[in-house]
Amino acid sequence: MAxxxxxxxxxxxxxxxxxxxxxxxxxxxSTLGMWVFLVTEILFFGGMFASYTIYRSLHLPAFETGSRxxxxxxxxxxxAVLICSSLTxxxxxxxxxxxxxxxxxxxxxxxxxxxxxxxLGLKLRFEWYHDYIEHIVPGFGFEYxxxxxxxxxxxxxxxxxxxxxxxxxxxxxVAGIGVLSVLTIMAARxxxxxxxxxxxxxxxxYWHFVDIVWIFLFxxxxxxxxxxxxxxxx
Amino acid sequence: xxxxxxxLKTYIGVFLSLMALTALTTGVAYIDLGAxxxxxxxxxxxxxxxxxxxxxxHARYATGLTRVVIIAGFFWLGILITFAxxxxxxxxxxxxxxxxxxxxxxxxxxxxxxxxxxGR
Amino acid sequence: MSTALADIxxxxxxxxxxxxxxxxxxxxxxxxVDHKRIGLLYLASITLMFFxxxxxxxxxxxxxxxxxxxLLEPETYNKMFSTHGIIMVFFFLVPSIPATLGNFLIPIMIxxxxxxxxxxNLMSWYLFITGSTFALYAVLTGGVxxxxxxxxxxxxxxxxxxxxxxxxGVFIAGFSSILTGLNFVVTIHKMRAPGMTWxxxxxxxxxxYATSVIFVLGTPxxxxxxxLLGVERLLHVGxxxxxxxGDPLLFQHLFWxxxxxxxxxxxxxxxxxxxxxITAFTRKKIFGYTFVAFSSMGIAVISFVVWGHHxxxxxxxxxxxxxxxxxxxxxxxxSAIKVFNWTxxxxxxxISYQAPMLYALGFMGLFTMGGLTGLFLASLAVDVxxxxxxxxxxxxxxxxxxxxxxAYLGGIHYWWPKITGRLYPDLxxxxxxxxxxxxxxxTFFPQFMLGYLxxxxxxxxxxxxxxxxxxxxxxxxSILGVGYxxxxxxxxxxxxxxxxxxxxxxxxxxxxxxxPSPPPTENxxxxxxxxxxxxxxxxxxxxxx
Numbered sequence: 001m002a003x004x005x006x007x008x009x010x011x012x013x014x015x016x017x018x019x020x021x022x023x024x025x026x027x028x029x030s031t032l033g034m035w036v037f038l039v040t041e042i043l044f045f046g047g048m049f050a051s052y053t054i055y056r057s058l059h060l061p062a063f064e065t066g067s068r069x070x071x072x073x074x075x076x077x078x079x080a081v082l083i084c085s086s087l088t089x090x091x092x093x094x095x096x097x098x099x100x101x102x103x104x105x106x107x108x109x110x111x112x113x114x115x116x117x118x119x120l121g122l123k124l125r126f127e128w129y130h131d132y133i134e135h136i137v138p139g140f141g142f143e144y145x146x147x148x149x150x151x152x153x154x155x156x157x158x159x160x161x162x163x164x165x166x167x168x169x170x171x172x173x174v175a176g177i178g179v180l181s182v183l184t185i186m187a188a189r190x191x192x193x194x195x196x197x198x199x200x201x202x203x204x205x206y207w208h209f210v211d212i213v214w215i216f217l218f219x220x221x222x223x224x225x226x227x228x229x230x231x232x233x234x
Numbered sequence: 235x236x237x238x239x240x241x242l243k244t245y246i247g248v249f250l251s252l253m254a255l256t257a258l259t260t261g262v263a264y265i266d267l268g269a270x271x272x273x274x275x276x277x278x279x280x281x282x283x284x285x286x287x288x289x290x291x292h293a294r295y296a297t298g299l300t301r302v303v304i305i306a307g308f309f310w311l312g313i314l315i316t317f318a319x320x321x322x323x324x325x326x327x328x329x330x331x332x333x334x335x336x337x338x339x340x341x342x343x344x345x346x347x348x349x350x351x352x353g354r
Numbered sequence: 355m356s357t358a359l360a361d362i363x364x365x366x367x368x369x370x371x372x373x374x375x376x377x378x379x380x381x382x383x384x385x386x387v388d389h390k391r392i393g394l395l396y397l398a399s400i401t402l403m404f405f406x407x408x409x410x411x412x413x414x415x416x417x418x419x420x421x422x423x424x425l426l427e428p429e430t431y432n433k434m435f436s437t438h439g440i441i442m443v444f445f446f447l448v449p450s451i452p453a454t455l456g457n458f459l460i461p462i463m464i465x466x467x468x469x470x471x472x473x474x475n476l477m478s479w480y481l482f483i484t485g486s487t488f489a490l491y492a493v494l495t496g497g498v499x500x501x502x503x504x505x506x507x508x509x510x511x512x513x514x515x516x517x518x519x520x521x522x523g524v525f526i527a528g529f530s531s532i533l534t535g536l537n538f539v540v541t542i543h544k545m546r547a548p549g550m551t552w553x554x555x556x557x558x559x560x561x562x563y564a565t566s567v568i569f570v571l572g573t574p575x576x577x578x579x580x581x582l583l584g585v586e587r588l589l590h591v592g593x594x595x596x597x598x599x600g601d602p603l604l605f606q607h608l609f610w611x612x613x614x615x616x617x618x619x620x621x622x623x624x625x626x627x628x629x630x631x632i633t634a635f636t637r638k639k640i641f642g643y644t645f646v647a648f649s650s651m652g653i654a655v656i657s658f659v660v661w662g663h664h665x666x667x668x669x670x671x672x673x674x675x676x677x678x679x680x681x682x683x684x685x686x687x688x689s690a691i692k693v694f695n696w697t698x699x700x701x702x703x704x705i706s707y708q709a710p711m712l713y714a715l716g717f718m719g720l721f722t723m724g725g726l727t728g729l730f731l732a733s734l735a736v737d738v739x740x741x742x743x744x745x746x747x748x749x750x751x752x753x754x755x756x757x758x759x760x761a762y763l764g765g766i767h768y769w770w771p772k773i774t775g776r777l778y779p780d781l782x783x784x785x786x787x788x789x790x791x792x793x794x795x796x797t798f799f800p801q802f803m804l805g806y807l808x809x810x811x812x813x814x815x816x817x818x819x820x821x822x823x824x825x826x827x828x829x830x831x832s833i834l835g836v837g838y839x840x841x842x843x844x845x846x847x848x849x850x851x852x853x854x855x856x857x858x859x860x861x862x863x864x865x866x867x868x869x870p871s872p873p874p875t876e877n878x879x880x881x882x883x884x885x886x887x888x889x890x891x892x893x894x895x896x897x898x899x
Contacts, residue, residue, distance in 0.1 A: 017472075018467070019466070019467045019468035019469070019470070019472055019545070020470075020545070025544060025545070028297075028544055029470045029471075029540050029541075029544040029545070031296075031300070032299065032300070032303070032539075032540050032543060032544060033470060033471060033536060033537075033540045035300055035303045035304065036303060036536045036539055036540065036570055037536060038304075038307070039303055039304070039306065039307035039310075039570060039571070040532050040536070040570055040571075040573070040574045041574070042307040042308065042310075042311055042574075043307065043310060043311060043314075043571060043572070043574035043575050044574035044575070044577060044578050045578070046310075046311035046314060046315075046574075046575065046578075047314070047574070047575045047578035047579055047582075047608050047611075048578060048582070049311070049315070050311070050314045050315045050318055050607075050608070051582075051593055051604055051608065053315050053319065054318055054319060054322050054601070054604060055593070055599070055601075055604075057319065057322065057323060058322065058599075058601075059599060062599075072260060072263070076256060076257075076260045079256050080253060080256055083249065083252045083253060083256065084249075086249075086252075086286060086290050087245060087246075087249045087290075089290075090240070090245050090290050091245065094239065094240070094242070094245070097239050098239060138589065138591045138592075139588075139589030139590060139591045140589075142591070153597060153598040153599055154598060154599045156591070156598045157593065157595075157598045157599050157600070160591065160592055160593050160598070161593065164582065164585065164592075164593070168578075204290075204291070205291050208286050208287075208290045208291045209291075211286060212282075212283050212286050212287070215279050215282045215283055215286070216279050216283070218256075218259075218279075219259055219263075219275035219276065219278070219279050220275075222263075223259065223260070223263035223271075223275055224271075224272070224275075299543065306571070307571075310571045310658065313658055313659060314575065314607075314608075314611050317607075317659065317661075317662065317674070317677075317678075318604070318607040318608075318611075320671070320673070320674045320677065321603065321607065321662065321665075321670050321671045321674035322601070322603075322604075322671075323671075324671040324672075324673040324674060325669075325670075325671040327671070327672075327673060
């Protein structure tokens with residue numbers, strides 16, 4: 001690209017992209033870009049949240065029955081795991097901001113990934129696999145139980161929502177872990193400093209967003225009414 | 235997004251609040267509050283979300299544009315949910331309320347074998 | 355606006371380094387991050403898709419020459435109208451102006467070097483190509499017959515056609531447009547040149563900004579909806595399945611939440627182009643700049659609360675229908691404001707009738723007709739009669755073809771000298787514009803009449819009394835088809851043989867006319883500083899007598 005505007009390349013920090021005038025404009029643009037992307041994600045998940053809201057208002061007893069099929073303790077543990085991972089994520093960014101050096105940044109990033117993987121592991125092994133062998137995974141041998149009575153079809157509808165919503169969420173977690181591994185490699189190569197940590201910042205925004213989705217999924221799927229009637233659990 | 239460095243204490247405080255709220259929402263689910271269970275669960279979820287957005291995502295220290303963007307996202311989701319619900323929940327409402335039925339019938343009843351029209 | 359261009363006029367384009375000759379070879383195009391080259395990549399792709407969608411239309415109109423169907427089996431006809439709709443909406447109209455003219459012009463018009471995220475821009479194009487590939491695969495290996503609206507439960511449970519491939523193609527193309535919208539929003543907010551305040555922006559930028567807001571807020575919803583549809587077809591169970599309580603109207607709510615604003619995605623950029631054309635070819639400042647700018651934003655916002663008017667007769671609650679009807683009337687107001695302001699701009703302007711202006715004038719008339727007929731349809735009671743008929747088909751074609759496509763062609767002609775550095779033969783261009791105008795009206799005006807008389811849409815056969823109007827419509831379609839082919843010939847010819855265009859062949863105002871044609875890769879040799887309002891044409895003395 002012919003660059004007739006004279007400027008010393010050494011004056012620009014690492015990671016500077018030349019369509020911008022200066023690093024500050026670049027930082028503002030990337031942050032705004034990530035927030036706009038998160039808005040698209042709000043609407044993306046939102047389509048499912050809207051559908052859930054509609055069907056729940058039409059079929060509340062069936063949804064309550066379906067919710068009782070889920071184990072609150074795993075939902076709660078996973079919520080706690082994700083909150084911890086959000087903390088480790090902000091600590092990674094903070095480490096870069098205050099110039100703590102690549103070891104600490106990478107440490108917190110790896111911790112975040114481990115927590116994310118823990119979330120997925122718990123979900124896969126103790127929830128989804130368990131649901132599969134209990135025949136309550138729609139499309140994979142779903143069996144109606146007599147105690148559901150006439151509510152049975154809508155109980156299956158609830159389980160559709162459970163798997164679609166947590167499934168889409170899990171896909172986003174996997175993508176997030178992928179991004180974090182790239183960031184860890186960048187951190188190990190000393191790319192981040194107090195002057196330049198924008199990729200950490202905007203990836204952190206994405207990670208927290210995925211956490212927020214779960215913050216809503218947990219009460220809406222696991223905690224809807226009626227647990228007290230049975231004495232809790234399943 | 236901040237040049238502003240958030241103090242470590244703030245992060246820890248937010249973290250502990252989030253954990254406490256998780257415990258709270260789980261506990262409340264086992265108490266029968268009727269319709270308020272849903273209200274409580276959603277309120278707690280919104281508070282948790284605000285803590286994450288404001289402090290972990292630095293929205294507290296962000297520009298007005300960022301805040302407009304965030305609010306727009308939720309507002310638009312609200313449009314989808316509100317209008318779709320307005321259809322789903324009113325489908326079985328009476329097309330013509332009972333009270334009007336009598337008025338319309340009187341307007342339609344024929345007089346002297348001729349159909350009534352506009353009340354005459 | 356201050357760049358000095360004294361010596362550029364004499365230097366032929368070929369001997370000066372510009373974005374076209376800065377690098378050669380297929381890799382320099384397929385791996386480019388230059389927004390101008392990406393705009394051209396899109397231009398080639400969407401032109402191809404336009405002719406694919408057009409072929410489906412030709413087959414449909416040929417079939418409708420006879421009441422019992424002249425050409426196609428009903429099942430094949432169903433695949434044709436579905437293909438036509440899917441390709442034309444998602445793979446031509448939605449990206450047309452934004453991805454070609456928007457990509458090319460936005461950075462230049464605001465005085466920037468490129469968009470905010472050039473690599474993301476390239477990825478948008480590859481996503482578009484991938485989506486197009488899946489859509490073409492769906493069309494060529496058996497087709498899809500659900501209509502472009504993919505209504506459940508037919509699409510989710512009963513159809514035996516390539517629904518998943520088609521939906522996947524649209525899903526992927528949707529992400530292309532989400533990323534384009536995101537790129538434009540950030541670019542317009544953050545990369546304006548010094549002095550380029552919001553209210554000095556060309557109205558094309560305001561229109562593109564409003565369009566980008568719709569891209570970002572609406573497209574994700576149809577994306578997740580089509581994802582759910584595809585998953586349901588794979589698993590044979592899902593949230594739209596009537597057997598477990600699925601409501602067909604839920605799909606329609608989710609689908610139209612995007613697809614109604616999508617029609618504004620298709621028209622708003624066209625309105626932006628018209629604002630540029632009207633001012634350039636009347637050599638006059640736009641009447642009511644602020645009103646036109648805010649009307650674009652108003653359209654973007656209100657467009658999101660009217661979608662229920664597509665569902666008046668499919669079982670939606672009457673009360674919701676009432677609300678949507680009132681709001682649908684409201685959304686006409688910002689569009690009307692624009693038409694009034696363009697008309698006022700024409701008044702006492704120094705009007706010249708080159709091809710871009712012919713397209714702009716055609717737009718104003720045809721869009722107004724399309725828009726007014728939309729009010730018929732916003733009326734609940736009238737819509738009961740007209741829904742599902744050719745009246746609807748005529749209404750939206752007046753806006754999308756008489757409006758959006760004409761604006762697109764007008765814009766392509768207007769900025770062609772800037773993009774290629776060459777002038778096209780204006781006499782041929784004016785001739786083509788007239789052929790298109792005549793062909794268009796002959797095709798679609800009879801369809802208003804057919805619809806009002808009760809001919810249903812999406813039917814391969816029809817009662818014999820409708821034949822005359824159908825034959826007229828098909829005749830018009832053949833003229834229209836010829837009209838679209840003519841520009842293909844002379845525009846391509848002009849790239850090689852057209853006379854060189856200087857930096858400002860139209861004598862128009864705007865940063866894009868202050869840089870050479872074709873522009874250098876970095877757009878401006880000296881980054882501009884803006885000191886004037888948009889359309890700052892010298893005011894003329896009013897002639898006396």
